Amino acid sequence: MTSSGWGCKPCNISGHKIGAPKGIGILYVDRRVPCEPLIHGGGQEGGRRSGTENVAAAVGMSVALRLAGGQNDDATGRRDRFIAHVLDGVPHARLTGDAAHRLPGSASFVFRGPAGSRSCSTSRLAASSARAGRRAPPAVTSRPTS
Secondary structure, eight states, X not given: OOOTTOOOSEEEEEGGGGTSXXXXXXXXXXXXXXXXXXXXXXXXXXXTBOSOOOHHHHHHXXXXXXXXXXXXXXXXXXXXXXXXXXXXXXXXXXXXSOSSSSOTTOEEEEEOSTHHXXXXXXXOOTTEEEEOOSSSOXXXXXXXXX
């Protein structure tokens, strides 16, 4: 993995979001960006971090990164089928955000009018979390399942 072309100076990747153990992650900070360590001491990572590395979790992160490399296409397909299912089956459902440029495992919808609450409570959307509120437009946010 190289950082060229990312267009960012710092980048944080949470391990548990991609199937790695909780508590492990990646923090990339361009060497030209000043970064004061939270904990001073042993000088690991060129003085940017101190403490004992969690080798087992780092190996888990490495494996998760390798496994996640080929899963975006599968997740994108599941997400697109889920979006089509909701838009075809739930009256007044509208997809939020850009239809083409979105995360592989994410879909968000709004429902017009008071029917939104009923759509959230009566729809049979597997593995979804739904919320409907008075002041905010009702929405369903879901992670597609296989």
